[in-house]
Amino acid sequence: xxxxxxxxxxxxxxxxxxxxxxxxxxxxxxxxxxxxxxxxxxxxxxxxxxxxxxxxxxxxxxxxxxxxxxxxxxxxxxxxxxxxxxxxxxxxxxxxxxxxxxxxxxxxxxxxxxxxxxxxxxxxxxxxxxxxxxxxxxxxxxxxxxxxxxxxxxxxxxxxxxxxxxxxxxxxxxxxxxxxxxxxxxxxxx
Amino acid sequence: xxxxxxxxxxxxxxxxxxxxxxxxxxxxxxxxxxxxxxxxxxxxxxxxxxxxxxxxxxxxxxxxxxxxxxxxxxxxxxxxxxxxxxxxxxxxxxxxxxxxxxxxxxxxxxxxxxxxxxxxxxxxxxxxxxxxxxxxxxxxxxxxxxxxxxxxxxxxxxxxxxxxxxxxxxxxxxxxxxxxxxxxxxxxxx
Numbered sequence: 398x399x400x401x402x403x404x405x406x407x408x409x410x411x412x413x414x415x416x417x418x419x420x421x422x423x424x425x426x427x428x429x430x431x432x433x434x435x436x437x438x439x440x441x442x443x444x445x446x447x448x449x450x451x452x453x454x455x456x457x458x459x460x461x462x463x464x465x466x467x468x469x470x471x472x473x474x475x476x477x478x479x480x481x482x483x484x485x486x487x488x489x490x491x492x493x494x495x496x497x498x499x500x501x502x503x504x505x506x507x508x509x510x511x512x513x514x515x516x517x518x519x520x521x522x523x524x525x526x527x528x529x530x531x532x533x534x535x536x537x538x539x540x541x542x543x544x545x546x547x548x549x550x551x552x553x554x555x556x557x558x559x560x561x562x563x564x565x566x567x568x569x570x571x572x573x574x575x576x577x578x579x580x581x582x583x584x585x586x587x
Numbered sequence: 588x589x590x591x592x593x594x595x596x597x598x599x600x601x602x603x604x605x606x607x608x609x610x611x612x613x614x615x616x617x618x619x620x621x622x623x624x625x626x627x628x629x630x631x632x633x634x635x636x637x638x639x640x641x642x643x644x645x646x647x648x649x650x651x652x653x654x655x656x657x658x659x660x661x662x663x664x665x666x667x668x669x670x671x672x673x674x675x676x677x678x679x680x681x682x683x684x685x686x687x688x689x690x691x692x693x694x695x696x697x698x699x700x701x702x703x704x705x706x707x708x709x710x711x712x713x714x715x716x717x718x719x720x721x722x723x724x725x726x727x728x729x730x731x732x733x734x735x736x737x738x739x740x741x742x743x744x745x746x747x748x749x750x751x752x753x754x755x756x757x758x759x760x761x762x763x764x765x766x767x768x769x770x771x772x773x774x775x776x777x
Contacts, residue, residue: 472664472762473762473765474662474664474758474759474762485734485735485765516735517735544675545675545706545707545739545741545760546740546741547737547738547739547740548737548738548740549735549737550736550737550738551735551736568664568759569664569758569759569762569763570735570763572662572663572664572759572763573759573760573762573763573764574763575663575675
């Protein structure tokens with residue numbers, strides 16, 4: 398059995414170094430609140446507001462460290478509340494996506510793009526992927542046997558020596574399956 | 588192919604005749620806004636507020652006609668926002684579920700129970716069920732080929748001469764699959 402822990406991602410934001418300075422002040426560095434499942438990644442102490450044409454969320458967690466481009470990941474439910482219509486995308490692929498206003502204690506940024514609904518995916522360390530015969534970018538079928546059992550299709554495999562084994566789904570997907578972070582999913586044989 | 592139209596249920600409330608009178612006044616009758624997929628059922632013009640320990644929703648649609656017991660159906664996302672922890676249940680099975688405060692223009696009701704996350708299900712007219720060899724209460728596997736394809740398991744078949752063919756899922760489930768009301772799902776062979 399190819400079992401994978403589930404991590405449910407609530408809405409969050411990744412910030413570029415430039416935007417961190419606009420939002421928090423010149424030279425500001427994010428403070429680590431707690432480490433995430435992926436090595437080197439962390440939830441920061443800092444939060445920002447994100448403001449859409451229809452609604453806003455006041456306390457959105459920043460994930461660190463800083464990235465090349467600012468990216469906001471929301472659920473479809475969140476997107477309706479904000480009044481934006483982001484596509485389902487892999488992280489980093491933000492061309493042509495909608496923007497939002499991001500507000501911090503020192504200033505605000507009007508993003509022209511960067512809002513996505515994250516495509517569900519599994520991070521594999523190279524050794525886990527090799528052991529199970531899984532290759533980077535492969536599409537997997539994954540059964541989640543929660544309170545509301547279902548099989549996610551088109552789950553994208555992402556393989557790297559930098560990764561730790563973890564399946565990332567958003568809150569809509571976690572709620573639809575009736576599961577919580579830390580519960581296990583099973584990759585099905587094709 | 589056993590194809591079924593999908594109906595996505597947003598949060599809503601069914602009211603008992605007694606509660607309609609408390610919320611809207613003695614002798615009040617719900618007004619039909621538009622018919623639903625199930626014969627005789629309708630979305631009412633009236634809305635109420637539902638108030639939980641943590642949050643509230645101001646405009647919750649009432650579905651008519653009146654029922655024996657008041658029942659509130661919310662998504663898991665809604666339940667977190669309200670601060671209640673309802674179980675996943677079939678409609679009508681509300682024993683031991685949490686309550687909420689319901690507020691209308693003429694008064695309010697403090698429910699002791701009645702809040703559920705509705706278990707996904709398909710309404711079959713008796714003839715559809717017979718044609719496909721499906722029996723009442725059967726658990727089905729249903730593929731939804733939306734923007735985020737998945738297979739829902741444990742979809743409950745409900746068969747009656749009063750029903751029209753329709754699969755009911757909630758907004759978390761609809762968003763997790765990336766589908767909208769009116770799109771089609773496929774019942775898989777076992």
